[in-house]
Ligand SMILES: Nc1ncnc2c1ncn2[C@@H]1O[C@H](COP(=O)(O)OP(=O)(O)OP(=O)(O)O)[C@@H](O)[C@H]1O
């Protein structure tokens with residue numbers, strides 16, 4: 001767009017009209033501030049470029065458009081120096097939401113792959129000698145002159161088993177999907193029943209399902225595990241005030257939705273929202289990493305496993321949390337070409 005010295009619009013190209021959902025006849029003469037409902041930097045940047053007569057660039061600026069759409073844009077403002085005609089500033093807006101989302105997804109996936117590689121190496125190094133330790137303890141138990149001493153070999157065997165189970169959990173889900181055509185609501189309901197029972201019927205689980213969601217290919221056991229891990233966290237965060245705990249399960253379909261760099265025709269979106277205390281701020285940025293926990297006795301694997309499972313389905317898992325509202329959202333592609 002081009003603006004005059006009073007920041008009124010003198011020209012807006014077709015891409016600008018599409019983004020701002022206006023037409024040139026309607027917007028010419030309007031003040032630049034009227035096109036955008038909320039943006040901390042927009043008018044400031046324009047005024048600054050005007051006053052200093054130097055180009056001005058801002059990246060990833062959040063804007064609320066008059067259409068109600070929330071977008072992130074890169075802004076490039078170039079003053080026109082010759083002063084001829086009404087053109088004073090040329091402003092270029094580049095929508096970067098898609099790019100930002102792709103790089104966030106890639107970062108998350110990369111972090112996950114790195115930690116998995118480390119864990120796989122470590123698991124191998126632990127499990128081999130552990131098998132030996134357990135076997136030797138079993139042999140020793142048979143040779144003991146005094147049966148009372150078996151208490152000690154039992155401890156060795158039990159602790160070795162515990163360590164093996166931990167390593168197996170660290171390794172995460174089976175890499176293979178056992179996918180079949182399923183109704184996602186059946187899975188959600190199954191977990192809802194489990195969680196209600198686990199809480200001794202104290203927690204309220206609300207449902208807001210879109211009944212028109214079609215069946216799609218997914219791995220029932222693994223998705224149950226993922227949803228259970230997320231919901232169980234909500235329960236544990238709310239304890240011991242389970243009576244005040246409220247979890248909402250929501251399902252929606254979304255058309256033309258991008259996961260990572262792939263545009264999907266149809267995507268299933270599931271929200272799991274709780275009204276608990278929220279994820280501690282210092283954990284929030286790393287909450288999906290393995291062994292990150294804020295809970296006494298927690299192993300910090302639940303969310304890491306849930307994330308691996310959603311990734312295996314070609315989906316994405318996101319989290320947003322503040323006191324009183326913690327939301328986990330996952331997206332699963334429903335186009336059968338991805339089955
Ligand atoms: N809904 C939630 N509300 C508040 N905090 C949460 C919520 N979900 C996760 N957290 C925080 O994130 C941490 C990590 O969760 P995660 O499920 O990965 O591990 P964990 O629950 O500690 O252990 P594990 O699931 O392996 O038994 C939790 O310890 C908790 O502090």
Ligand SMILES: [Mg+2]
Pocket residue numbers: 229232233301302303
């Ligand atoms: Mg957990």
